[in-house]
Amino acid sequence: MKITQTKLSGCFIVEPQIFKDDRGYFFESYNHEKFKEATGIDMVFLQDNQAKSQYGVIRGLHLQRTPSLQAKFLRVLEGKILDVAVDVRKGSPTYGQHVSIELSAENNLQLFIPHGFAHGYSVLSESAVVAYKCDALYDKESEDGINLFDKNLNIDWRIPMDQAILSEKDLNQKQFSDFKAVEL
Numbered sequence: 001m002k003i004t005q006t007k008l009s010g011c012f013i014v015e016p017q018i019f020k021d022d023r024g025y026f027f028e029s030y031n032h033e034k035f036k037e038a039t040g041i042d043m044v045f046l047q048d049n050q051a052k053s054q055y056g057v058i059r060g061l062h063l064q065r066t067p068s069l070q071a072k073f074l075r076v077l078e079g080k081i082l083d084v085a086v087d088v089r090k091g092s093p094t095y096g097q098h099v100s101i102e103l104s105a106e107n108n109l110q111l112f113i114p115h116g117f118a119h120g121y122s123v124l125s126e127s128a129v130v131a132y133k134c135d136a137l138y139d140k141e142s143e144d145g146i147n148l149f150d151k152n153l154n155i156d157w158r159i160p161m162d163q164a165i166l167s168e169k170d171l172n173q174k175q176f177s178d179f180k181a182v183e184l
Ligand SMILES: Cc1cn([C@H]2C[C@H](O)[C@@H](COP(=O)(O)OP(=O)(O)O[C@H]3O[C@@H](C)C(=O)[C@@H](O)[C@H]3O)O2)c(=O)[nH]c1=O
Pocket: 049, 051, 059, 060, 061, 062, 063, 119, 120, 121, 137, 138, 167, 169
């Protein structure tokens, strides 16, 4: 398992070690001790999610606030996505900046997103199945979001506007200028 710090502190790219043989392959998609050793984070995940989407779907930008701050650990089981994490931690020197990375069933890369980040992804393949672990349970009352196309965030989702598919909720997310930074 190779763990690389992104330009945003606490946000890591994880590349599992893949063992290939005549039968196919094997890899550890998560190992608590190795993750802790490499990052210093003693993560306890409480919920696993899975979502399938067709090409052009963009989900986000989502987060949960206190008392249900949510770290996420993502991977793609089928297809390819562009995964995006935006730093919205109050007082962070990289506030408003984002990282975006292609995660796919081919590259098997994973993204760890810590507390205080807004998260979203676009589907670049015909369809994609995304799986992720969370360290807090779903809490509708703590949910917040930011408009995916906010000019100040300047995220390139790599989907033509006329092919983007968003939920009703995400079509109505607030602008970044109206968003309150997250206190950890
Ligand atoms: C996120 C979530 C949703 N739901 C329900 C609520 C709703 O009826 C249905 C679909 O919810 P949403 O439209 O919010 O699903 P979606 O837009 O896929 O939401 C997800 O987006 C990505 C980008 C994230 O980062 C996740 O944390 C999550 O917010 O599933 C749960 O029961 N548990 C959950 O943990």
